[in-house]
Amino acid sequence: MSDPSSPVPTGHYLVADIGGTNARFGLIDDTGVHESRIFRCADFPSLEAAAAAYLTTVPANARPRQAAFCVAGPVTGDRIEITNLRWTFSVEQVRAALGLERLKVINDFTAVALCIPRLREIDRVQVGEGSPEPGAVVGILGPGSGLGVSGLVPGPQGWTALSAEGGHITMAPISDRESAVLAQLRKTYDHVSAERVLSGPGLVNLYEALSIIDGREPARLTPAEVAEKGASGAEPHCAEAVEMFCAMLGTVAGNLALTLGARGGVYIAGGIVPKLGPVFTHSRFRKRFTEKGRMRDFLAPIPTYVITHELPAFLGLAEALAR
Secondary structure (H helix, E strand, O other): OOOOOOOOOOOOEEEEEEOOOEEEEEEEEOOEEEEEEEEEHHHOOOHHHHHHHHHOOOOHHHOOOEEEEEEOOOOOOOEEEOOOOOOEEEHHHHHHHOOOOEEEEEEHHHHHHHOHHHOOHHHEEEEOOOOOOOOOOEEEEEEOOOEEEEEEEEEOOEEEEOOOOHHHOEOOOOOHHHHHHHHHHOOOOOOOEHHHOOOHHHHHHHHHHHHHHOOOOOOOOOHHHHHHHHHHOOOHHHHHHHHHHHHHHHHHHHHHHHHHOOOOOEEEOOOOHHHHOHHHHOOOHHHHHHOOHHHHHHHOOOOEEEEOOOOHHHHHHHHHHOO
């Protein structure tokens, strides 16, 4: 990623990743991301106001004419509502107000999926063996505040990112211990989806369920605390929760590879896995990925990667604008 203070080259785009809490803006071109800044959404009455505030911080001669934003919510037309945020806006009205020739708005995980063609080797870490088949379908999973799932399908006009809700598939157990955890979670949730265990809140769910099963009162921990205590081994049930998280993610990733025929590889995005580092690399993730009985030989050649780029959504937005 380019130094945010470096000169802004010409031929760049305005990009923004709008979540429920923060809005990150930047300028992007073929050399990387420039002038990246984060604004608290609560400090602004609208997306237009936040974007206008950002534009006042960039050099006058660097004002972009094209932009792409991704939002945490569905994008089905001109009127956009952002999940867990009071902002609603018209794409056309924001485009006009910001003086843009073109504004494209897409779902946030669609943007993450579209980053794949622009990743360099240093932007990803391979877990296990396998080699991608050129021009083949790619699968993407993103454990974060929820579980994003998508796929990239090649076509004459380039890559198409699937708009999917695969994070809400029913989570299946592989071991007796996992069966006991899911049974415990069913006492709280009518439907125990993959997202209920493969997300930040899901890590907490795993920790609490494991503690209760073993007759221990779980402490009130945040997802970050479960991950930290689990990765360091400081707390046994946190450590088991992290290991179970990695294994279950392997199960779901293998299911996705089978469903899509993802011979181009399966990529793990989101904020949780990259922070686990070697703990994830040496976990049961890859073993679970290939553990599909008769389909082991189909899955073994498919590579699995962790995306380590700091701003993958920005890369995906640049890909969306390049069309």
